Amino acid sequence: xxxxxxxxxNMTLRLKASSEVVGLVQETNxxxxxxxxxxxxxxxxxxxxxxxxxxxxxxxxLYQALSQAQDPKFLVISYADSRVCPSYILGYQPGExxxxxxxxxxxxxxxxxxxxxxxxxxxxxxxxxxxxxxxTGHSCCGGIRALMSMEDEEKSSSxxxxxxxxxxxxxxxxxxxxxxxxxxxxxRNCEKESINNSLLNLLTYPWVKERVAKGLLCLxxxxxxxxxCTYEK
Numbered sequence: 001x002x003x004x005x006x007x008x009x010n011m012t013l014r015l016k017a018s019s020e021v022v023g024l025v026q027e028t029n030x031x032x033x034x035x036x037x038x039x040x041x042x043x044x045x046x047x048x049x050x051x052x053x054x055x056x057x058x059x060x061x062l063y064q065a066l067s068q069a070q071d072p073k074f075l076v077i078s079y080a081d082s083r084v085c086p087s088y089i090l091g092y093q094p095g096e097x098x099x100x101x102x103x104x105x106x107x108x109x110x111x112x113x114x115x116x117x118x119x120x121x122x123x124x125x126x127x128x129x130x131x132x133x134x135x136t137g138h139s140c141c142g143g144i145r146a147l148m149s150m151e152d153e154e155k156s157s158s159x160x161x162x163x164x165x166x167x168x169x170x171x172x173x174x175x176x177x178x179x180x181x182x183x184x185x186x187x188r189n190c191e192k193e194s195i196n197n198s199l200l201n202l203l204t205y206p207w208v209k210e211r212v213a214k215g216l217l218c219l220x221x222x223x224x225x226x227x228x229c230t231y232e233k
Contacts, residue, residue: 063094072098075124075133077117077198079105084138084226098124104143105135107198108166110205118205125217126207133208135198136222137191144191147171148183166201170194192232195221 074097078086086092086099100120108115124130137144147164148171156162167190174190181189199219203209211217223232 066095070095070098070128072096072124072128073131074098075121075128075130076100077102077105077107077121077133077135079103079136079138079141079143081138081141084224086136089224089231098128098130102163103160104141104147104164104167104194105137105198106143106164106166106194107135107201109201112166121202121205121208125205125211130217132218132220133202134220134222135195135202136224137195138223139188139191139225139227141187141191144194145187147194148174148187148190167194167197170197173197192223195223 072095074092076086076090076092076097076099078084078099078101080101080103086101087097090097092099098120100117102117107117107121110118112118121133125133143160143164144167146160147167150156150161150165150171170190170193173193174186178186178189199221202219203212208217208219212219220233224230225232
């Protein structure tokens, strides 16, 4: 979803997730890595990690060329969920994407004040001058489920609830348009609506809005369904 054209058109912005599936996930014959499973101790897990690192060092290591500086084209604001790694799914190589992962892949509005996510946003946009911001969500998101489970005006000491409330506008839109759906379907709707909300929140940052208006920065949304392995842009 490129917003530059919308900026030039009276700043009227209404973003909707498209059902178009883009070919970012290709068929592969590669053997998937052995998963690190829970065990009675940590020795087996760290032994497997050691073997993975040595394999990486021997077969993949590319960092000599990146040791002096980085020049990524993408900022990816993504999920902390262990089941979905954006670089693995979308094939980013080292140096191609500056990646921020948080619970429910949320972007707070500018007026919320400083946090890790908007610190990374400021650095990647103003210093690295990325060309694209991709906010990407996923299916079965526990953060969105926590958001949808909250009561209005609920006071909580939970760090999770106090974070996901950033997506309250997405929850309100979902509740207003999907009251006829069951809770799981509402959560699925909110997972996508939250991406739209984060794209709109990005435009509350003056330096993001300015670069978008000048055509120097494009904002996009994506949604990965890991149940049927589709990616919507």
